[in-house]
Amino acid sequence: MSNAPVFSVDPQAFAADPYPALAGMRAQAPVCFVPELGATLITRRDDVFREEKRTGVFSSYQPGGLLQQIMGDNMMRKDGDAHMVERKALFPALSPRTVRDVWADKFRAIVTHHLETLKPKGQAELVRDFALPVAADALREMTGLTNMPTLRMDYCSQAMLDGCANYVGDADIRRKADAASASIDALIDARLVALRDAPDMSIISVLDQAGLSRDAIAGTIKVIIGGGQNEPRDAIAGTAWALMTHPDQHGRIREGKNSYKDAFGEYIRWVTPIGMTPRRVAKADTTCGVSFEPDDTVFFMFSSACRDGAHFDAPDAFDITRDVSAAIPFGAGPHFCAGAAASRCMIAEFALPMMFDQLPGLEIAGDVPFQGWAFRGPVSLPVRWKT
Numbered sequence: 609m610s611n612a613p614v615f616s617v618d619p620q621a622f623a624a625d626p627y628p629a630l631a632g633m634r635a636q637a638p639v640c641f642v643p644e645l646g647a648t649l650i651t652r653r654d655d656v657f658r659e660e661k662r663t664g665v666f667s668s669y670q671p672g673g674l675l676q677q678i679m680g681d682n683m684m685r686k687d688g689d690a691h692m693v694e695r696k697a698l699f700p701a702l703s704p705r706t707v708r709d710v711w712a713d714k715f716r717a718i719v720t721h722h723l724e725t726l727k728p729k730g731q732a733e734l735v736r737d738f739a740l741p742v743a744a745d746a747l748r749e750m751t752g753l754t755n756m757p758t759l760r761m762d763y764c765s766q767a768m769l770d771g772c773a774n775y776v777g778d779a780d781i782r783r784k785a786d787a788a789s790a791s792i793d794a795l796i797d798a799r800l801v802a803l804r805d806a807p808d809m810s811i812i813s814v815l816d817q818a819g820l821s822r823d824a825i826a827g828t829i830k831v832i833i834g835g836g837q838n839e840p841r842d843a844i845a846g847t848a849w850a851l852m853t854h855p856d857q858h859g860r861i862r863e864g865k866n867s868y869k870d871a872f873g874e875y876i877r878w879v880t881p882i883g884m885t886p887r888r889v890a891k892a893d894t895t896c897g898v899s900f901e902p903d904d905t906v907f908f909m910f911s912s913a914c915r916d917g918a919h920f921d922a923p924d925a926f927d928i929t930r931d932v933s934a935a936i937p938f939g940a941g942p943h944f945c946a947g948a949a950a951s952r953c954m955i956a957e958f959a960l961p962m963m964f965d966q967l968p969g970l971e972i973a974g975d976v977p978f979q980g981w982a983f984r985g986p987v988s989l990p991v992r993w994k995t
């Protein structure tokens with residue numbers, strides 16, 4: 609075990625609002641062992657930014673871990689060349705050019721469709737009725753899993769994520785996660801047949817054209833369903849909430865002084881949808897004044913890094929005018945989010961501007977609880993608008 613100073617958290621309070629504890633860690637023990645999480649947390653931005661790249665020490669390879677048991681072998685749990693081969697194969701499907709030339713029109717059509725359904729209603733629960741289906745339909749297109757129903761995408765994502773966090777071994781959670789994973793395999797097999805006849809730029813097709821095995825394709829698709837569904841959903845709803853609760857800043861966007869891209873970038877700095885990424889210590893090492901032992905579990909805390917006062921003035925405030933170039937909500941190493949360009953386009957170019965434009969007078973109509981420290985976002989967002 610690392611010899612980092614111990615910093616205890618109350619798990620319930622940490623999930624309700626991790627930011628006070630993370631600020632305490634940065635101030636008192638920036639690399640600390642948290643017994644309740646069984647991991648050593650690295651919390652300062654520059655330490656995360658530097659150490660995440662030292663993959664020889666902080667390895668993504670975690671054989672037999674829950675993520676691998678449920679999703680199979682996949683790129684998120686590989687280092688070095690083994691990772692790069694799959695990452696390069698994936699690139700053409702999610703490159704900025706493909707996003708512009710292929711996915712942008714699909715995102716516009718998806719957002720248009722869901723707003724057409726919502727507009728006459730005058731009220732909605734924005735997470736469930738807009739952010740969730742927009743994120744799911746975008747993912748259906750990008751993955752190539754157009755044979756998966758919209759709501760099923762969210763269900764499978766959640767079931768697998770619950771399975772990956774099932775450290776207590778709850779049999780029901782495991783059964784649901786395995787069933788979700790198996791159902792994705794069946795849908796991939798069906799799509800592979802069709803996509804071999806008519807290849808396109810979807811992830812399944814691009815990985816197949818690159819010669820990846822069916823199991824490697826399935827592993828990547830499952831990781832993307834795990835990470836590419838909840839995060840855009842939480843970022844769409846979260847940024848919408850932030851703008852509705854900061855009307856002066858929304859006014860700056862309406863006046864052309866700032867953009868929805870600024871709002872999205874600042875929101876995911878302020879409330880990172882993915883709060884951390886785990887690593888396994890591969891060999892003994894001393895860094896940041898702490899000695900690590902092989903097989904220690906380390907969490908790189910993006911949520912904390914993005915509120916580091918060494919880089920951001922008044923880091924707990926939402927401020928769309930700030931420079932967020934030092935923020936790392938998409939990661940800071942070789943596993944940097946492959947869907948960053950797609951997310952920016954989907955959310956900042958279409959979901960947010962079209963929603964505020966087409967739902968006039970959009971305002972909050974109830975409580976907006978937030979939850980989570982590893983994944984964080986609004987649980988529900990009741991809203992109303994003028995019809």
Ligand code: HEM
Binds near residue numbers: 839880940
């Ligand atoms: C606001 C939305 C999103 C956020 C905040 C986000 C954030 C992240 C983060 C923090 C990581 C881990 C980085 C690391 O370990 O250094 C990651 C990895 C990844 N993300 Fe995203 N993500 C988002 C949306 C998406 C979408 C829509 C897709 C796919 C369509 C996607 C695909 C991936 C993949 C494939 C990886 C693993 C990359 C690798 O292992 O090389 N993400 N994402």
